[in-house]
Amino acid sequence: MNYPDHEWSLIIFNILGDLSVGVFVALGIVHFYAARKTDAKQASQLSTRALLVLGPILVLGMLAVLGHVGNPERMFNMLSNLDTSWLAREVAFYGAFLVVGGVFAVLQAITLLSPAQQERLPEGFRKALPTLRPILAWVAALLGLAFVFSAAMIYYDPRLAARQTGWAHLYTPILFFADTGMLGALALGVGFVGNYLWLQRKQKEPGAKETLSIQEGLLRDAIQGASFVSIALIGVLFVTIPIYLVSLGAENNNLNEAILDMLHTDFAMLWFLRLFLAFTGAGILSAFAWYLAVRPQRRQRLFYLMIVGAFVCVLASEVIARYLFYGRNAVLLIGGM
Amino acid sequence: MAQYGFYVDLNACIGCKACQMACKDRAGNEPGINWRRVIEVGGGEWRQSGTSWTPDIFAYFLPTACHHCSNPPCLPVCPTAAISKDDNGIVKINVEQCIGCHYCEWACLWGAPQFYEDRGIVDKCDFCKDIVDAGGSPACVEACPMRAMEWGDIEELRASHPGATFAVVPLADPQDFGPNSTYTAHVASTDRVGEILNQEEI
Numbered sequence: 004m005n006y007p008d009h010e011w012s013l014i015i016f017n018i019l020g021d022l023s024v025g026v027f028v029a030l031g032i033v034h035f036y037a038a039r040k041t042d043a044k045q046a047s048q049l050s051t052r053a054l055l056v057l058g059p060i061l062v063l064g065m066l067a068v069l070g071h072v073g074n075p076e077r078m079f080n081m082l083s084n085l086d087t088s089w090l091a092r093e094v095a096f097y098g099a100f101l102v103v104g105g106v107f108a109v110l111q112a113i114t115l116l117s118p119a120q121q122e123r124l125p126e127g128f129r130k131a132l133p134t135l136r137p138i139l140a141w142v143a144a145l146l147g148l149a150f151v152f153s154a155a156m157i158y159y160d161p162r163l164a165a166r167q168t169g170w171a172h173l174y175t176p177i178l179f180f181a182d183t184g185m186l187g188a189l190a191l192g193v194g195f196v197g198n199y200l201w202l203q204r205k206q207k208e209p210g211a212k213e214t215l216s217i218q219e220g221l222l223r224d225a226i227q228g229a230s231f232v233s234i235a236l237i238g239v240l241f242v243t244i245p246i247y248l249v250s251l252g253a254e255n256n257n258l259n260e261a262i263l264d265m266l267h268t269d270f271a272m273l274w275f276l277r278l279f280l281a282f283t284g285a286g287i288l289s290a291f292a293w294y295l296a297v298r299p300q301r302r303q304r305l306f307y308l309m310i311v312g313a314f315v316c317v318l319a320s321e322v323i324a325r326y327l328f329y330g331r332n333a334v335l336l337i338g339g340m
Numbered sequence: 341m342a343q344y345g346f347y348v349d350l351n352a353c354i355g356c357k358a359c360q361m362a363c364k365d366r367a368g369n370e371p372g373i374n375w376r377r378v379i380e381v382g383g384g385e386w387r388q389s390g391t392s393w394t395p396d397i398f399a400y401f402l403p404t405a406c407h408h409c410s411n412p413p414c415l416p417v418c419p420t421a422a423i424s425k426d427d428n429g430i431v432k433i434n435v436e437q438c439i440g441c442h443y444c445e446w447a448c449l450w451g452a453p454q455f456y457e458d459r460g461i462v463d464k465c466d467f468c469k470d471i472v473d474a475g476g477s478p479a480c481v482e483a484c485p486m487r488a489m490e491w492g493d494i495e496e497l498r499a500s501h502p503g504a505t506f507a508v509v510p511l512a513d514p515q516d517f518g519p520n521s522t523y524t525a526h527v528a529s530t531d532r533v534g535e536i537l538n539q540e541e542i
Contacts, residue, residue, distance in 0.1 A: 073440020073460025084421040091419035162413045166449050
């Protein structure tokens with residue numbers, strides 16, 4: 004039995020990719036909500052900086068995945084078989100998400116410029132922005148979700164089912180989408196807290212007080228949503244995991260036996276940590292964050308700490324989950340014995 | 341159009357691994373990379389009769405390589421379209437196109453595609469395509485001192501060896517991939533199931 008230590012590049016790529024898509028989609032929902040509740044300017048104050056952080060994260064993910072392939076300089080060859088290869092589709096959707104999302108982020112960043120600076124832009128371009136932005140946002144979100152789906156299908160692919168019994172289960176797509184949702188929601192929560200603290204430091208500017216109180220309201224609403232999403236998704240995962248394990252045990256073959264054996268021998272501690280951290284982060288800490296978010300005058304610091312703690316626990320749990328995920332492939336068997 | 345394949349009589353194979361070495365020699369493969377592998381399978385137990393114990397054991401050898409499947413799982417999953425199947429059914433990897441993503445390795449049930457750390461690509465048995473196209477025989481078949489191996493149109497091989505099968509221990513159930521290798525099972529394996537004895541080596 005081998006440990007999947009050579010798969011760190013894939014683990015990092017998948018987590019950063021899923022996190023970015025999750026944040027992008029969650030940002031879209033929050034932005035839409037904030038624009039309806041307050042106005043476009045306030046919504047932009049809340050979400051644009053978080054959006055700009057995604058670019059470097061996605062580029063980092065791309066660099067990480069190059070560590071997995073033997074000939075990174077030929078990476079564009081990976082787009083040659085979109086017809087039948089989920090891996091080719093994953094790469095294509097990731098690239099497209101990065102490009103379209105990037106263009107959208109640049110257009111969105113214009114809202115952070117001062118009115119005088121915005122005046123200098125060509126008039127036609129300025130007029131087109133309100134139409135262009137939502138279209139790009141929708142396209143980028145769909146491309147991102149298509150990336151997560153393709154990434155899950157790489158492992159869920161029935162053509163791999165004979166060999167990769169640990170992957171060819173509905174647990175795989177559920178794990179990928181739950182990751183996207185939980186990491187996205189909680190990372191966005193952390194981003195919003197950071198954004199709010201940054202706005203707080205600029206309190207001396209005229210009109211800042213009013214902005215700050217509106218932003219605090221939005222922040223609390225957003226955290227309520229993020230906590231709710233992560234609690235709901237950890238519920239889904241905790242229902243799926245036992246079903247997955249039972250179905251591995253029910254189908255009696257050597258591969259499944261080897262996988263189950265790994266989970267209660269070599270990987271037992273990691274498996275426990277994965278479940279413990281997921282429950283603590285997405286369950287307990289998220290519930291506390293939600294509780295503090297609905298009671299505005301309660302302890303600010305503790306409130307921020309809960310969200311950051313929940314994110315850190317879920318991130319650590321997901322890293323372990325992906326490590327175990329590739330561990331299930333490390334049972335190299337020739338001829339099924 | 342033919343579909344080439346291999347036939348091996350497991351009763352004739354003595355496990356000398358000349359096929360494995362001839363393959364390595366022809367392909368120029370370093371230690372650790374084996375396009376053809378010889379699996380040692382064995383089993384049995386001690387039996388008591390009266391006051392004495394006697395070993396009742398068996399062993400046989402099973403040469404295996406890429407089975408050039410009719411419906412190869414490695415081919416459609418490759419993101420670079422580097423894997424192709426030619427007119428003779430030979431499944432080949434274009435190493436100039438391959439980026440070494442390992443995906444074909446994950447898909448193959450029999451461990452045929454293998455990663456080259458130094459070159460950053462995956463490659464596997466190509467049925468000695470250059471030799472076969474020039475009218476010769478694959479290196480492994482040529483090298484067998486027991487004449488246990490044959491190659492050719494798989495349908496003809498199956499027809500000329502009635503009872504030949506792919507269902508030999510320890511080869512995995514081929515699902516619907518259609519592997520084009522066939523074996524005359526070893527007599528010892530008809531009623532007993534052995535296990536792989538040289539896991540470290542293969």
